[in-house]
Amino acid sequence: MKINSSDRSGAGKKTSVRWFIIFMLFAVTSINYADRATLSITGDSVQSDLGLNSVSMGYVFSAFGWAYVIGQLPGGWLLDRFGSKIVITVSILFWSFFTLLQGAIGFFSAGTAIILLFILRFLVGFSEAPSFPGNGRVVASWFPSSERGTASAVFNSAQYFAIVIFSPLMGWLTHVFGWHSVFVIMGAAGILLAFVWIKTVYEPNCHPKINQAELAYIEKGGGLISMDDRQMKTEKDSKWPYIKQLLTSRMLIGVYIAQYCITTLTYFFLTWFPVYLVQARGMSILEAGFVASLPALCGFGGGVLGGIASDFLLKKGRSLTFARKAPIILGMVLSCSMIICNYTSSAWLVVIIMSLAFFGKGFGALGWAVVSDTSPKECAGLSGGLFNMFGNIASITTPIIIGYIVNATGSFNGALVFVGANAVAAILSYLLLVGPIERVVLVKQEQNPSRTLSV
Structure with a gap:
């Protein structure tokens, strides 16, 4: 059902359907990351059973990343061509199925x-490729600018x-x-979630429970509510010429470099961190599973607070550039603290740091x-696929580089320095490269092919 768009005045109290949509994105992304982390939690047992050294384990960890990066641009094209709902549904079904199959390799x-x-980790990565660009599209269509920081966070x-x-x-x-x-249960959970998604998530103009007041509020605040309308399909046939324009934006190049550095931190925690706790800090697999959840709980709190803080700054009249950059830079400064772990022998102090x-x-x-x-x-x-492609090159390089560092030195100390250095590089990228944060306006190729980008 499509909401009549002739009246955007929105009389009466607006509904809050957009927050249910973000709840569904939260649920899907939780399963998404849990399936990425399955091999991390089981890594020590898998490494022992299959006789893998640290370098080999690093390459197995990286299998997901190779496919995830390769699939970003095709995934982004599919999202623009067929819309977020159907592409995300198919993505969930396939990545969950390939996760489930990993339970049979024994x-x-x-x-x-x-x-x-x-191979199966590679297929999971390829299947998950549209997920985060899809999330970004859903937020752009369902939320006004003043709420996007919170929604994205x-x-x-x-x-x-x-x-x-x-x-x-x-x-x-x-x-x-x-x-x-682990693989069987997590794969089955994802398949069930795909059916919930397809039954409950719609585009703003088509959702049966949204009213005119909420629709008008989203649109007035800059939400792209018509992004997936059928009448716009004719504009979705040729997007590839725009990639060159996106790659000529200094702002976007700075954002891409920073995202690579930030994703390096993510994949240290998703791949080697539980192994670090077992091999460098002497914990059991059971202990590592529980202990790994404590920093993650802090990451969850920081993630939500970062988005709230950014939107708060925006509502207080600070520029979009300041409101987005300030939390990112502060967060990366705090992330550098992990290097201190190299100078303590206390396992619990390591957990706190x-x-x-x-x-x-x-x-951040x-x-x-x-x-x-x-x-x-x-x-x-x-655009989201390009951003995610650059960022997730770190999903390939991080586990491999750390594997070589650990194998060569017999210690995780160099690995922590490597990860902390990436946090510093993210700060420098936002300070020196990104500049003002603004929506990119593309130049129609047939109108003026000599120009590349207007911001």
């Missing part, structure tokens, strides 16, 4: 199992919530039933709010 010999594990903070809730569960499942059970670092990482994770603020309306999916 029935094969070690060499075959390693190959199958790499809520769905982005699901990555920490997933670790808080699912790390102890997966650690317990590994301890009691073996590592295979990591919790502070993860809080900072969450507080406003990249998707920046994407919603800057993406051109003509190709929001591709």
Whole structure:
């Protein structure tokens, strides 16, 4: 059902359907990140059973990242062509199915199992590629500018919530039933969630429970409520020429570099952090599962507070640029504190320091709010895909680089310095490269092919 758009005055009290939509994004993203983290929690057991050294384990960890990066632009194109709802539904179904299949690799010999594990992790990564660009499109269409920081922070903070809730569960499942059970249960949970998504999520103009007041509020505040209207499909046939224009924006290049650095922090926590707790700090897998949830809980709190703080600054009259950059820079400063762990032998002090670092990482994770603020309306999916592609190159490089550092030095000290240095690089990128944060306006190729970008 499409809401009649002839009257945007919106008499009466507005509904709050947009916050249910962000709840669904939060739920989907929680499962998304839990499925990414399955191998992290089970990593020590998998490494032992399959006879992998640290370098080999780093490459297996990176399998997800290779496919996730490769799939970003095709995923963004699919989102712009077919809309967020259907593409995200298919994405959930496929990544959950491939997660479930990983539970069966124990029935094969070690060499075959390693190959199958790499392939299935690769397929999970490719299937998840449209998820975050899709989230960014949904926020851009459902939320006014003044609420996008909070909305983006809520769905982005699901990555920490997933670790808080699912790390102890997966650690317990590994301890009691073996590592295979983790993949089966998480895969089945995702398949069930896909059916809930398809039944409850719609575009703003089509949602049966939204009223004119809320629709008018979203549109007046800059929400792109008609992004997926059928009458706009004719404008969605050719987006590839716009990629060159996006890549000529100094602002966006700075955002992409910073996102790569911030994602390096994310993938340290998603891949090597539980292994670090077991191998460097002497914890059991069960203990590591529970302990890993404590920094993640702080990351969740920091993620939500960062978005709220950013929107608060915006409502108080500060510029969009200041409102987005200030939390990012402060968060990255806090993240650098993880290097202090190299100078203490106390396991619990390490947990406290990591919790502070993860809080900072969450507080500064406003990249998707920046994407919603800057993406051109003509190709929001591709813009988000490009952003996510650059950022998630770190999902490939981080586990491999850390694997080589640990293998070469026999210690995680160099790994923590490497991750902390990326936080510093993110700060420098926002300070020196990004400049003012504004929505990119694309130049129609047929009108003026000599120009590349107007901001």
